[in-house]
Amino acid sequence: MTISVMVVDDHPIWRDGVARDLGEHGFDVRATAADADAAIRIARAVRPDVVLMDLNLDGSSGVRATQSITGELPETRVLVLSASGEHDDVLEAVKAGASGYLVKSASVTELVDAVRRTAAGDPVFTAGLAGLVLGEYRRMASAPADDQAPRLTERETDVLRLVAKGLTARQIADRLVISHRTVENHVQSTLRKLQLHNRVELARYAIEHGLDDGEDPDGG
Amino acid sequence: MTISVMVVDDHPIWRDGVARDLGEHGFDVRATAADADAAIRIARAVRPDVVLMDLNLDGSSGVRATQSITGELPETRVLVLSASGEHDDVLEAVKAGASGYLVKSASVTELVDAVRRTAAGDPVFTAGLAGLVLGEYRRMASAPADDQAPRLTERETDVLRLVAKGLTARQIADRLVISHRTVENHVQSTLRKLQLHNRVELARYAIEHGLDDGEDPDGG
DNA sequence: GGATCGTTCGGGGTTTTTCCCGGATCCGCC
DNA sequence: GGCGGATCCGGGAAAAACCCCGAACGATCC
Numbered sequence: 001m002t003i004s005v006m007v008v009d010d011h012p013i014w015r016d017g018v019a020r021d022l023g024e025h026g027f028d029v030r031a032t033a034a035d036a037d038a039a040i041r042i043a044r045a046v047r048p049d050v051v052l053m054d055l056n057l058d059g060s061s062g063v064r065a066t067q068s069i070t071g072e073l074p075e076t077r078v079l080v081l082s083a084s085g086e087h088d089d090v091l092e093a094v095k096a097g098a099s100g101y102l103v104k105s106a107s108v109t110e111l112v113d114a115v116r117r118t119a120a121g122d123p124v125f126t127a128g129l130a131g132l133v134l135g136e137y138r139r140m141a142s143a144p145a146d147d148q149a150p151r152l153t154e155r156e157t158d159v160l161r162l163v164a165k166g167l168t169a170r171q172i173a174d175r176l177v178i179s180h181r182t183v184e185n186h187v188q189s190t191l192r193k194l195q196l197h198n199r200v201e202l203a204r205y206a207i208e209h210g211l212d213d214g215e216d217p218d219g220g
Numbered sequence: 221m222t223i224s225v226m227v228v229d230d231h232p233i234w235r236d237g238v239a240r241d242l243g244e245h246g247f248d249v250r251a252t253a254a255d256a257d258a259a260i261r262i263a264r265a266v267r268p269d270v271v272l273m274d275l276n277l278d279g280s281s282g283v284r285a286t287q288s289i290t291g292e293l294p295e296t297r298v299l300v301l302s303a304s305g306e307h308d309d310v311l312e313a314v315k316a317g318a319s320g321y322l323v324k325s326a327s328v329t330e331l332v333d334a335v336r337r338t339a340a341g342d343p344v345f346t347a348g349l350a351g352l353v354l355g356e357y358r359r360m361a362s363a364p365a366d367d368q369a370p371r372l373t374e375r376e377t378d379v380l381r382l383v384a385k386g387l388t389a390r391q392i393a394d395r396l397v398i399s400h401r402t403v404e405n406h407v408q409s410t411l412r413k414l415q416l417h418n419r420v421e422l423a424r425y426a427i428e429h430g431l432d433d434g435e436d437p438d439g440g
Numbered sequence: 441g442g443a444t445c446g447t448t449c450g451g452g453g454t455t456t457t458t459c460c461c462g463g464a465t466c467c468g469c470c
Numbered sequence: 471g472g473c474g475g476a477t478c479c480g481g482g483a484a485a486a487a488c489c490c491c492g493a494a495c496g497a498t499c500c
């Protein structure tokens with residue numbers, strides 16, 4: 001019995017090339033799609049055994065499409081293709097229900113083999129990724145739920161923003177029209193809440209959490 | 221007269237698909253290569269009219285290969301293919317002597333047309349890129365050379381990296397096995413060179429210039 | 441050999457930050 | 471009315487950061 005496949009990729013050359021390769025190796029390429037919405041719609045109608053999903057469709061909507069398809073069609077397995085090395089997206093795809101992962105640098109032989117194994121329900125992962133997924137799982141299991149940010153008051157946030165820009169307590173006091181001792185108190189309580197130790201760590205925290213304005217320290 | 225083409229890409233599926241597409245459209249695909257060294261060597265022997273060069277070979281060696289080939293073989297034109305949006309690499313490729321640029325999301329028709337025009341000596345640039353190159357040229361012409369980062373010594377860079385992680389002078393001194401006064405001196409000279417005023421600004425500078433290790437301030 | 445530069449160490453000073461307090465007002469909530 | 475939280479102001483003290491200075495050593499270049 002032939003395996004039905006759907007190819008999703010926004011690069012026409014790649015898409016058609018893969019479709020032809022698979023066709024020549026005995027697969028039934030029922031459909032192709034160039035974007036996430038088309039992929040979801042067509043998959044719903046065609047119900048292929050395997051969806052070959054490119055991860056970097058415009059945006060990272062490949063993940064979204066994977067989620068929709070695996071959610072709606074439990075019989076359909078999604079084999080994710082990626083330009084390799086994009087760890088975050090790949091992990092997202094796995095969470096979204098992808099049955100396997102293959103780098104785009106794979107050969108035709110590897111591709112054909114991977115599609116066969118995916119159709120058979122065999123999870124396909126390149127060497128590096130298995131360890132990556134395991135590591136991520138371990139990380140999640142060990143760190144239960146501490147990632148919720150402590151709540152800063154409005155004033156503390158004001159001060160933090162300015163600290164992250166490199167202003168001293170006196171400069172911040174001038175801007176906010178308060179005493180520099182008050183600024184220092186806000187800094188102190190913020191340090192306690194965030195369990196940090198100095199202004200540099202505060203600045204890093206602000207930058208990583210999008211609290212900074214992204215301006216250059218110098219006059220520009 | 222047929223146009224001879226060489227295809228350089230580290231993805232076998234893509235490479236062979238493109239080769240086949242071009243072959244079916246009347247081009248003479250003389251050779252393919254998967255990495256920069258092979259590309260240079262084979263191009264030297266084959267002397268194709270057009271080289272289809274993938275920009276993201278391992279590393280950014282696509283630029284290097286482009287430079288070698290255009291330098292050695294003035295008759296051979298290099299048409300660069302890229303996953304799109306990688307402005308820096310594309311500009312590098314243009315500087316390296318590429319005759320044109322095409323995004324990988326192009327259709328087969330566009331590819332065929334682009335190769336024909338490249339062989340005819342007609343520069344091929346997608347809409348966005350022409351403006352990009354012009355803008356870059358204008359920027360270089362107007363701003364002679366003031367945007368170059370001041371040079372920090374190796375030790376200053378070491379200290380900067382650790383400052384950006386939120387360590388105090390004493391902590392840095394312990395790590396580098398020097399006196400904390402020496403650390404403070406390095407901080408001072410770095411502040412002067414970069415025209416900054418305190419450690420928070422140093423941290424921002426380090427982060428924006430990729431000098432930090434991207435670790436969380438807290439224990440994690 | 442002399443000049444320059446990077447790296448190291450330190451003196452001596454001011455400013456800022458870090459940390460612990462107490463006290464005040466305002467505002468919402470039980 | 472009381473209670474807690476947010477905001478504000480301050481004292482005091484230790485640590486750290488900031489700023490300028492000289493000095494020594496080794497390496498490199500002319």
